[in-house]
Amino acid sequence: MASNLITPIGTLVDRAWIAIGLDFDGFARRNPDRARRVGIWCLAIGETIGYAGLYYVFSALLFSWDAKLTWGKEWLTFAFMAAVLAGAGVSPLAGRLVDRGVGRWLLSGGMAMGALALFALGWSQSYAAFFLCWLVIGAAQGASLYEPCFAFITRTTGAAAARNITLITLVAGFASTIAFPSGAFLAEVHGWRTAVWTFAAVVGFVGVPLLYAGATMIECCPEDTRTPESIAQDRDAFRAARARPEFWLLFAAFPLIGLTEGLLLAHIIPILTDSGLSLGQAVAASALFGPMQVAGRLAMMLLSGRVKALAMAAMAFCGVLVAVLLLMQVDKIPVAAFAFSLVFGASYGLISILKPVVTADVLGRRAFGAISGFMAVPFLIALATSPQIGAVLWRVGGYDLALVSAAGIAALALVTLFALIGRLKHQG
Numbered sequence: 282m283a284s285n286l287i288t289p290i291g292t293l294v295d296r297a298w299i300a301i302g303l304d305f306d307g308f309a310r311r312n313p314d315r316a317r318r319v320g321i322w323c324l325a326i327g328e329t330i331g332y333a334g335l336y337y338v339f340s341a342l343l344f345s346w347d348a349k350l351t352w353g354k355e356w357l358t359f360a361f362m363a364a365v366l367a368g369a370g371v372s373p374l375a376g377r378l379v380d381r382g383v384g385r386w387l388l389s390g391g392m393a394m395g396a397l398a399l400f401a402l403g404w405s406q407s408y409a410a411f412f413l414c415w416l417v418i419g420a421a422q423g424a425s426l427y428e429p430c431f432a433f434i435t436r437t438t439g440a441a442a443a444r445n446i447t448l449i450t451l452v453a454g455f456a457s458t459i460a461f462p463s464g465a466f467l468a469e470v471h472g473w474r475t476a477v478w479t480f481a482a483v484v485g486f487v488g489v490p491l492l493y494a495g496a497t498m499i500e501c502c503p504e505d506t507r508t509p510e511s512i513a514q515d516r517d518a519f520r521a522a523r524a525r526p527e528f529w530l531l532f533a534a535f536p537l538i539g540l541t542e543g544l545l546l547a548h549i550i551p552i553l554t555d556s557g558l559s560l561g562q563a564v565a566a567s568a569l570f571g572p573m574q575v576a577g578r579l580a581m582m583l584l585s586g587r588v589k590a591l592a593m594a595a596m597a598f599c600g601v602l603v604a605v606l607l608l609m610q611v612d613k614i615p616v617a618a619f620a621f622s623l624v625f626g627a628s629y630g631l632i633s634i635l636k637p638v639v640t641a642d643v644l645g646r647r648a649f650g651a652i653s654g655f656m657a658v659p660f661l662i663a664l665a666t667s668p669q670i671g672a673v674l675w676r677v678g679g680y681d682l683a684l685v686s687a688a689g690i691a692a693l694a695l696v697t698l699f700a701l702i703g704r705l706k707h708q709g
Contacts, residue, residue, distance in 0.1 A: 316498040321445050323495025325452035330488035332456035334480040335395045341464030345473040352408045360412045362665050364419030369661035371423030376654020380515050384433040385496030389489050391424025396485030403477040431637040432653040443638045447582050518648035527643050530701040535636050536659035537694035543667025544687045552680045556611040566618040573626025590638040600628030602691040609684050
């Protein structure tokens, strides 16, 4: 039903672009290799803008909202958690739409919806309106950010998907660098509403066209993706994938490691200061996360084709577990905080890339959108709820209990991944 509605609307959008002299599809037919390279860069910049405006904008403006609004930080963060959960709810449908060949309209349309919701957020006067806007922004995240974008890239670029996804994440890694200073400056000088409207304008007038143009130039799915026969084949492939134990091992492994990551990221500053570091030392150690994510992704690009994605995933999972163990030693060995940041940052930078690549390698690319959308639900739920889980653990037994729990969850994730590797080796 959704694809039947999107297709005619998308066709009108295509004609509108052509009418103003921007025939991206025609350019792709005339220069397919060049169009694909340009398209990947368009998606990379578009995702950077999307993450800055639809995701990191919350953290960038949280201080201003807490100071200017009367609802309290707990209710503000609850709205953001609900947004991430809304994104998780949208993911299965988004994945199916990618399989139906409407990925370019999904990505650009989802981001357009997010821009409109951001614009409305700037007018909100009540918590109910604020919360509703964030629910819509969360749905836009599920339709336009990494999960559907990576499903689209995996389905359309085949063996080059890992390299393309890595490039996109390398560029999009600068989203927080854009969002935090610009959001803080605009909120301080012009107020938070103007800051939100500015983000909405950039997302709508820059991000949306970039995603549309990039996806159009990359699109290589055959036209039969919308025929009854192809839809039935996708449905059968999805059903067959769910019948495999490997599906459920992947379904568990990545959310478990995502829960570990979320526990650490949400509480890292208080964990480090609770271990005896000064606030300045804790901030300095945490600042290494970003550069190490880039380093990990560059290493993956260099190793691509020589080391299997599943082997790299095992190394990244091991890295997260080792990082937690290092964090547990900070109270005795303060320099372990910096070692933790190096190991954790590099491992964290790999996992978001490897999730779609490993899924495609293990389960195939047929019905990949539906499979990856289904897989995204527990992963996003884990990321959304991990800060609250960490807070509960802290109240019960302090950060010592939180770290022991994080180590146990990471170990369980690693065991689950090794069980998957064992099954695949046994199958030959």
